[in-house]
Amino acid sequence: MRVSPMEKTSDILNFTRALRVGVFEFTWRAQEDARLPRFKGSTVRGALGWAFKRVVCIRPDGQCERCVVQQSCHYPYVFETSPPAEAPAFRGQRYAPHPYVLEPPLEEKEHYAAGEPVTFSLLLFGRAVTALPYVILAVDWAGRAGIGRGRARFALETVRQREADGRTSVIYDGLSKRFLWERNELRLDAFIQARRLQFRDHVGNRVRLRFQTPTRVRVGGDLQDTLPFDLLVRSVLRRLWQLMLVHGDETPTLDHRPLIERARAVPTLHQALTWRDWERYSHRQRTKMRLGGFIGEVEYELGESAWADFLPLLIAGELLHVGTGTTFGLGKYELKASGL
Secondary structure, three states: OOOOOOOOOOHHHHHHOOOEEEEEEEEEEEOOOEEOOOOOHHHHHHHHHHHHHHHHOOOOOOOHHHOOOHHHOHHHHHHOOOOOOOOHHHOOOOOOOOOEEEEOOOOOOOEEOOOOEEEEEEEEEHHHHHHHHHHHHHHHHHHHHOEOEOOEOEEEEEEEEEOOOOOEEEEEEOOOOEEOOOOOOOEHHHHHHHHHHOOOOOOOOEEEEEEEEEEEOEEOOEEOOOOOHHHHHHHHHHHHHHHHHHHOOOOOOOOOHHHHHHHOOOOEEEEEEEEEEEEEEEOOOOEEEEEEEEEEEEEEEOOHHHHHHHHHHHHHHHHHOOOEOHHHOOOOEEEEEOOO
């Protein structure tokens, strides 16, 4: 008898209860004709980081390392996240995973006429959820300062919060400048549970992932252009574990070895991945950087019980993205099942 993914308690669900998550949708409206790049992740991320520091920084020179409130300031925690001193897994690394994921518009249009909207999402994790008021101020400031080629101005029209079940509500109205957010402590496991409900009536054991933004997964430092199931599972587990270690309210234990071992037996049925390059300008390194990754679809066949075991992890990857460059919007995929 088939085990329903809704009937089985998952170790992943227990593991993810310690990570706070907020999902917020921002809508700018162009105040004049604007030109934006086809992939807007770097542009939005750069404008937001620049504005956020100006919103929260108390030092005229902007030097975080000399600041007396560095440990409690939102900027270094969100944008220059330091590895926890007690975590040997990050030894030798300058930065740890940042507590946010940017989801830029998937549309590739470059010209926006005055009056047209631009919508993007931010997922905030851990303590970064409490920084939402400053994030909203920064998005508003960045839009008014100008975005993209020619620094066209955008007005922040609305901010919406997405609940675990997909419903959204306005928490900031740009016209009245009213902030309507009632802080609630949503957890990653609530999003996973709600998404699992959408797969109750699926047919068969096939699962398909559609990668919507370039995805950069490395093995031994080398970028991969294929994605066997065990590599996908290891990549999502690594990302989840690192986020929990740095931004979780606690670090619960998870024996990942059985999942990885079982993942090796899952066959790839179909793969249609292509490489997509894009460029961004690094102000830190003062040079253009070419960052590429694969997009497209890959389909796997899970066994009877493997569907219930792996579904929560695959849903977590939908939210957290996979691979590197997630703060620019890379590594976004959508999960599909046969019969849906």
